[in-house]
Amino acid sequence: MLSATAMHYAPERVLADQGVRMTGKEFAEFGTRLKIEHEGQVLEVTFIKRDGDELVFKLPSGYNVRFSFKAVKLVEILEESHGNSKHAMEVATIGSGSRKISLLSTGGTISSKVDYATGAVKPTEDISFILDSIRDIKEKITLKANIIDSILSENMKPDNWIRIGRLVSKALDEEDAVILLHGTDTMSYTASALAFMFEKQRGPIILTGSQRSSDRPSSDAFENIEASVRFSMEQIGEVGICMHASISDGRSTLIRGVRARKMHTTRRDAFRAIESGELGSIIDRKVLLSREIKEPDEETIFSDKLDLAAGIYYFNPLSNEDDLESFSKKKKAVVIMATGLGHVADRLLPKIRELTDEGKHFVITSQCLYGRVDLEVYASGRKLLAAGAVPLENMLPETALAKSMYVLAHHSDEFEKWMTKNLRGEISERSLLGGEL
């Protein structure tokens, strides 16, 4: 309740409200222009929000100020709020070209904006802003955008992968390519899971994200989407991740989902093809494709079965039989991130032997990420082999997890054979020197 006459928010009033979570609305609507008094000064301000015991106002200069709730006296309402003029857009189609692309947004930084009521960056329902960035290729494509979820990727679960996979599969029935907007934190897990679940695919499935939210003028979101659209014009039958190839704009990379990994917390070029798997690059809007790229299939075959009884165990000097046992308890397959060439301490070997005999699977990847595991070089490796563990060459641990879930669901009786078989390029056939580590 506000009136045009001066009103003081007396301490009693605040005390009476304690315990009740107050919203900004109890002072004024977001965007209301007010005249207030604070410590003897009269100010004309725009109300932004209430935050705990503080009120946040915007000064005419644009600066926000925070005053204690108790110290502010409302003098006059100058102008009621016009409300937020932005409207959410659920589906949008742009262009009328021949290449049909489906853009599905799952959330993440790429589709996040600042929530001014709380000040946090949150996924938004409105993705119209990103479509501005592909104006120049609009005539070659028909791009249909859909929001299918609105979550940050750390909250993604296998349920989400399956739901996303179904929607992607449906989209591929009608469209030529699918672009998936996704948070970067777990993007490579989702990409790997999709790669295994799509046994055949008639067009590219490209995941893209951003490391800088799109409310920043410097956001990488625009260029990453633009590059993804360019890659989706190509004959690609794989699941890939498209992100910045350098911290400069103008260079993008497409990485095979099963060989991609986020290697930096904040950099734009955080995603790297580990040892192999760069499918293509874009330099100044020109697309270059790798010759090892897999062509699209005639049809799409999607299997939505995954077995959740898998996990990644990070071996370290404190590891002991007890924690390995409790970790493995409800699991059928455990991906061990071992040290170096693929080693774990001798003290764990009896437990691995015992659990393997019970029917559990232990597969070996390396904490080094780069390079192949080899259990035949050192005695400890041979002992691990003897205990029943299965080395996975240079497969990335996260990829091995997704693959375990797929193989458990489809070929549980031939687990070892399928895990070591190169299904989607998850194992590099040749050990090339490659770039920097």
Add this chain to the structure above:
Amino acid sequence: MGNHLKIGLEVHVQLNTGKLFCRCPVEGKEVGSFELHRKLRPASGESGAVDRAARYEEERDRSFTYECPDNTCLVDYDEEPPRSINEDALNTALKVAASLGCTVLPVIECMRKIVIDGSNTSGFQRTSLIAVNGNIETSKGRVGITSVCLEEDSARKLSDSGDSVRYSLGRLGIPLIEITTDPDVVDEDHAIEVARKIGLTAMTTGMARRDADSIRQDVNMSMGHGRVEIKGISRISQIKEAIESETERQLMLEKVSSVINERGGFPIEKFHFTDVSADFEGSGSSIISRGLKEGKHVYLSKLTNMSGVLKSSELRLGREIADLTKVFAVQGILHSDELPGYGLTKNDVMILSKKADCRPLDAFMLVIANDSKASILESEIPARIRHLLDLKLDETRYFSDQGRTAFLRPLPGSERMYPETDLEPIRLSKELIESAMDFGKLSAEERIKKLSIDYNISLQDASTLVNEAKLGLFLSLSAQLTPRYSARLILQRLPEIEKKSGISLDDQTIIGVAKIIKGRSLGEISMEAALELISKGTSLEDIRITDAIEPLSDVRLSEILNELSGNDVVGSPGELIAAVKQRTSRPFDPRDLIRLIESRKRITQK
């Protein structure tokens, strides 16, 4: 000068505390081998609207290259969120605010100010309002202080080809205190006095950076036609020139406006481009033929009622239009007031005039540009002319090398600010505010006096140290050397060394040398010898170990004297000092030498 003239200042002072939102030092060396390329797009503020100045930059669609010297990191490249605010910088801003009689805000909230001219890699400048409502006393009355803000400095522009701009990131993120005055400044001389006074207040904190452009000022002025913000005034003396030049310009526009109104106005709808490129095939005009060769087109438009106001003895509306097209990287414009000329004949002018359907008082203009630029300019030019004729002159301008103000961009609105969501608001502790208030109790002059007493240096030296932003260096050196010697070193010896080598040494290096000298238990002559070596390219690491800065012992001095003259000492002391200097690269105290000579003389006399 009109009665309506209102002037306010924005004084910006760089701090030497280290960068504001990362842990990089303020000083760096240009490495040059590493650069970044970026584009920027406008983002919308809290209300969902895009700021007009930002939208305007977007239309320019430029690309940016950033050079990354060794005092930059991921934060500067916009590759990492900001680290917490530099506390020394915050304390300094609070002290300055208190000294200017301001009310400090209880909670400091960092904002993002959208700036997409490329001068910030993020596309915004981080800025925090620290305090409001202060004032200072001046010879022409009290001047209100609107606000004190703490912000990040922008990247330094190295070159600008219009479509692409090159910056160095060394300056990006250096803390900048921005002090804005109310429009209480009465004239140009008063503006200079106010700027000096504010600058001095900031310098008495000892945290002002010692550099050529470490204090910069913007002028806000209004003659009743809207607020004009003039940027890029690096020297205090230029304030006067800038105000005079802008006043002259606005008086000129008043005249142009009344002339055009008398003639019946400027109908905006009659401005449109006709492509007349075909008429210029094989043209004798080099500016046109060059443009055509580059694939551009020549566009013609009538400028109704504008004959004689574009360029005459005092009326210069043409320059205003050219300032606008320059912003869009279009250099090729010609108008009928400057024709015939530029390779166009009287006959060409007649044909064009007819083609543009000009009546006697009408003018025409030619624009040589590509399609996309022309379509922007076709709406921007008449809109700007309309603004100028309506005397709606509010905009951001800059003070150019030619000593006049020129159009930069529209004034930004409050839409350009939104909260920096990567940083939590800072709730200031009582102690912090009180210690700033304590500092603010003394005036700048009183603090200089106190400095001279506390450190036992002359008032003159104390004043010079503050005025030349050398107080910070002095305070640091005084912890290593004696205050008196520190002052002498900074004010006399250092300028000599710098002059001799042509290289200016930064504060961190000098302090580093002093620490080494103290650590090696060496004295003043070694300090100076070390600085000379540094100025010739020796590294701090080498200074740490070299013998070359150790003073010569009496024994060695005697040996040199022997070599010079046997036991007979001849020549004046000055000649002998010079002669010894030639024989050694090591430092020595001339007093030691004279003492030795004197004792030899005594022995000889006996």
